[in-house]
Amino acid sequence: MGVLEIHNLHKSFGGTHVINDFSLDVTELTLCCLVGPNGAGKTTTMDLITGRQKPTSGKIVLRNDDITGLGEHEIAQRGIGRKFQVPAVFRELSVRQNFEVSYSQEVNPFRNMFRRQPAGFKSRLDEVATLTGLKDRLDVEAGFLSHGETQWLEIGMVLMQNPAILLLDEPVAGMTESEIEKTIVFLNQLKKNHTLIVVEHDMSFVREIADVVTVMHMGSFLAQGKLSEIENNPKVREVYLGEPEI
Ligand SMILES: Nc1ncnc2c1ncn2[C@@H]1O[C@H](COP(=O)(O)OP(=O)(O)OP(=O)(O)O)[C@@H](O)[C@H]1O
Structure with a gap:
């Protein structure tokens, strides 16, 4: 049984079926990369998991809930x-204040600044600041x-709330090689205590971080396995046809 279970998910916009009977089990303390060609439905799936969009039908269960x-x-x-x-940090506030705002979940950052620091903040700040470098x-x-650094700050802000599952949309987009290398180390560290779902196009990055890769195509589940299995799967190769490699 997974920490997150998606059962027969459907989503249509008007008459267009964008997610079609998609099911997925995410195992605790693993990093699952969600891949697939453009328009496969990856972002919509993330939107459905996080409640940004409501499913047309199907079920999403988080730890039996x-x-x-x-x-x-x-x-x-x-x-x-x-x-x-796209990062959404408070640019005028310090890194510490950004972490503080996300820890207390106070929506007004300025009200937050003049309050006493909430219990547990310091140890969590220390942990997250170390993890994110x-x-x-x-x-x-x-x-x-x-x-x-802005991307790491934003991941850290989400981590301040100690989520059971962390969803990341293309975390290394626009990063330099050395930033990508640091992110690989950071995510591998993170998965010791967190379950992650990462939407990613860059397969060389996927290779460095994924425990399991799930491939979507036209809103449906196509395949799942280790990257080496996925790369050799004929169905996967077919949907990526025309691209030199997946
Ligand atoms: N609000 C919407 N209304 C109508 N169609 C939508 C809407 N949102 C997404 N779609 C369609 O759903 C399909 C899946 O889109 P989605 O963004 O989830 O794919 P994706 O796998 O994340 O693609 P990409 O890798 O290009 O980001 C696309 O055909 C898209 O045009």
């Missing part, structure tokens, strides 16, 4: 955190961070 159709905020509170491709950058304004 049916979360199907709940609102985005409620699903986040139950332990599913998401980092989007931002320990020496805590007093820097977020607007001055590099692109890679």
